[in-house]
Amino acid sequence: MTEIYRVSSPSNIAFLKYWGKKDPLLQWPASDSLSMSLNTLATKTTAYIHDAADHLFQFQGESLTRDHKSFHKVFKHLDYLSQTHGFTEKLAFSSSNSFPTGAGVASSASGLSALTLSAIACWTHSASFDELEKNGFSREHIAHLSRIGSGSAGRSLFGGYVHWQAGTHADKQKIIPLYSASHWNLHDTVALFSHDEKSKSSTAAHSDAWSSPLFSPRIAGAPERLQAMLKALYHRDMASLGPLLETEALDMHAVMMTTRPPQHYLTTESTEFLAAFRRARQDGVFEAYFTIDAGPNIHIIHEASQTPALHNWLKEFYPNLSLLSDKVGEGPSLERGMI
Structure with a gap:
């Protein structure tokens, strides 16, 4: 044995x-x-x-x-x-x-x-x-x-x-x-715009970050963003945390797109999705916010109560989009x- x-x-x-x-x-x-x-x-x-x-x-x-x-x-x-x-x-x-x-x-x-x-x-x-x-x-x-x-x-x-x-x-x-x-029982619905491996791995792309003119300002502003997120997390305040998530994700991708050589992880489909997603939230369809790692797929962060409205919207307007549904774990x- x-x-x-x-x-x-x-x-x-x-x-x-x-x-x-x-x-x-x-x-x-x-x-x-x-x-x-x-x-x-x-x-x-x-x-x-x-x-x-x-x-x-x-x-x-x-x-x-x-x-x-x-x-x-x-x-x-x-x-x-x-x-x-x-x-x-x-x-x-x-x-x-x-x-x-x-x-x-x-x-x-x-x-x-x-x-x-x-x-x-x-x-x-x-x-x-x-x-x-x-x-x-x-x-x-x-x-x-x-x-x-x-x-x-x-x-x-x-x-x-x-x-x-x-x-x-x-x-x-x-x-x-x-x-x-x-x-805080937050959920993560992942919209999969690609099942393929990234064109450039995160490990390789990390070293390019310093070549972006936006990287130093990003690092300088990190402590302030951290404190704001910690406060929102402590109070379980989605209205405060959500916009911080989106700004942080887009800030990181702006660095990626301005490195030498530039790296574009977001696709046309995922970019168009973000615009439609924000319009739906502004129209009161759901309260959910996105974040994005180094790849084309979109993580949608939301509370459990928002799952039905969010998933119904996704099924109606993106019926062929593959989704992964998860939540915070132990x-x-x-x-x-x-x-």
Whole structure:
């Protein structure tokens, strides 16, 4: 019999965006970020120790190797974990997403957090977060290890609402859970304008941010936007939070479109949708607001009471549009089994 460790780790949607790095190697962000961990939009990963010369990684049923262009960071991260903590056993993984990979639904956040958590649990034979902590790996420590693999992955180690503090130096970063999911039952309806992977990955695009003339003003204004969002989140004030979400998302995309070379993630369809969406809200059809990560797909943030009106509008005017429906979640899960 072989121990197997099963992890489900959520994607997260950033309210205050993580874009641009002060130090790419140490994953030191240019500014703070604030996010909501999701519930069912997640990566499920299983891991077990196996006797082989290298790690095995299977994604969505396909076996992948170190030289795969989209998954080389998986093996690089496993090497980092092994070398920094003295783990020598090779692991076999099977992983899958409940949403399209690389299309702006933070697949690297859920994927690298699930990979890190399952690997550490397997290497330390830990069946729970309590056992992990007893073995020297607190949730905070695992979050920071996940962050090395993909910056936003650190936020996915916690449920509810999470603040990633950039700190005054790379080693002063903190990832802090602010509120549990029960604080505010916000929902996220994702309008999928593309199921394809992005033309340029977020990792590659981060380094271009500094070339935009809009980036320095963006960083200078980040503390004020953070405080405004924290206040709205504390008071569960959608009328205040919503416009902040939209301004923040468009501000980030303005930076992307003015880098050298420029990067356009939004499509004509998604841009036209945003205009129609805002008109419908102004007409009183629903109270909901959009945010957008690095991709063409639109995240619509709303309270549960707005779901029927929002979804009816989407079905009436965009009947062929694929939707993903989720809400704030409690964070990752971990269990041990036998095969």
